[in-house]
Structures are given as structure tokens and as C-alpha cells.
Amino acid sequence: MKKQIAILALASALGLSDNAAESTYGVNEVLSDVSVSSTVAFESEYVYRGGVQYNGPAIQPGVDFSLPFFEGDLYLGYWGSYAVSNAAGVGNFQETDIYLGYSTDITDHVAIDFGFTYYMFPDTAGQDQWEEIYVGLNFSNTLPDDWPELNPAIYAYYNFAGSALTLEGSIGHSVSLGKLLGSSA
Numbered sequence: 001m002k003k004q005i006a007i008l009a010l011a012s013a014l015g016l017s018d019n020a021a022e023s024t025y026g027v028n029e030v031l032s033d034v035s036v037s038s039t040v041a042f043e044s045e046y047v048y049r050g051g052v053q054y055n056g057p058a059i060q061p062g063v064d065f066s067l068p069f070f071e072g073d074l075y076l077g078y079w080g081s082y083a084v085s086n087a088a089g090v091g092n093f094q095e096t097d098i099y100l101g102y103s104t105d106i107t108d109h110v111a112i113d114f115g116f117t118y119y120m121f122p123d124t125a126g127q128d129q130w131e132e133i134y135v136g137l138n139f140s141n142t143l144p145d146d147w148p149e150l151n152p153a154i155y156a157y158y159n160f161a162g163s164a165l166t167l168e169g170s171i172g173h174s175v176s177l178g179k180l181l182g183s184s185a
Contacts, residue, residue, distance in 0.1 A: 034065055036063065044057055046060070053093070054081065054083060054093040057085065059082050061078075069102065072111075073104070076099070077100075078098055078099075079096075079099070080096045094123045096120045097118065098118050098120075099116065099117040100116055101116070102115065113137075114134060114136070117131075118131055118132075128161050131160045132160065135155070136155030139151060148173060151171065
């Protein structure tokens with residue numbers, strides 16, 4: 001009986017019930033604004049900030065949920081790294097990261113991004129859990145129009161477990177799959 005009540009309560013909360021409460025901005029409207037992106041990578045070796053974390057092949061899935069919030073985007077995500085093999089002396093490395101952050105434009109060309117990441121190592125003996133905060137600036141459309149769009153970024157991370165401050169710079173470039181395949185879309 002408790003299970004049925006819980007299922008009905010969840011269905012009502014998600015707006016799946018005929019008797020869902022009406023509001024000016026209900027759950028269905030919020031869910032329609034959520035965007036989801038995902039990645040799956042195969043890595044021959046897992047390197048994290050210049051150091052080898054796992055010396056062997058790994059699968060690294062991830063998923064991000066983003067919701068418009070005030071003038072920016074609130075996001076929640078998961079990323080993991082899981083050993084493909086458990087060869088002798090290699091170990092069964094697993095990492096699961098959960099992160100929450102907020103990103104908003106501060107000018108036409110600069111966005112600020114900040115958040116928190118919780119790193120878990122469920123099957124790695126002796127590995128502590130990590131907690132980390134971060135803040136970064138992402139730059140876009142800063143080059144002349146006839147140049148390729150490059151998007152530099154700079155981030156600062158503070159890991160509480162190791163009392164470590166890391167600064168990281170990057171340059172990104174996006175190309176639509178349709179453009180690569182010659183589609184006009």
C-alpha cells in the first residue's frame with residue numbers, strides 16, 4: 001500500500017495525473033525547459049589534470065541536465081570512469097562524479113560558470129571521496145568574423161581533500177555534424 005501511495009504521489013508531482021494541481025508555471029512547463037546532453041568516451045588511459053588515474057582502457061559516460069534559471073542556466077550532471085578490464089595488478093578502478101553548477105553571461109562575450117563536484121571512488125580501496133568547488137570564465141565570439149570561432153576558457157578548482165588549487169586554461173571549437181556532412185541545416 002505504501003508503494004502505491006508513493007507511486008501516485010510521484011505521478012501527481014510530475015503532472016502525470018488527471019488531477020494535477022494547476023499553477024502559472026507547473027511541473028510540465030519546467031520539464032519542457034530542461035535540456036539533456038550526454039557523452040560516452042572510450043579512453044586508452046585515464047589522465048586527470050596531468051596525472052595518470054588509471055593505466056588501462058576505460059569507458060567514461062556522462063549526462064548533463066540544464067534548466068534556464070534567472071538569467072542563466074542551472075545544471076546538474078554525472079560523469080564516470082569505469083575500467084574495461086581487471087588485469088592483474090591494474091585493479092578495478094571506478095569513479096563516479098556528481099556536479100551542480102550555474103552559468104550566466106556577464107557580457108556579450110564572457111560567461112561565468114561556478115559550481116561544486118563530488119567525486120566518488122566506490123570500488124577503489126584506500127581512495128577518499130573528494131569535494132571540489134570551481135569558478136570559470138568562458139569567452140566566445142572574440143575573434144574577427146572571418147576567423148574560426150575559438151572559445152577560450154579559464155577555470156580555478158579548489159579540491160578540499162587535498163587542499164589543492166588548480167588553474168586550467170582551454171580552447172574549444174564546435175562544429176555541427178550537419179555542417180561536417182555537407183547539410184545546409
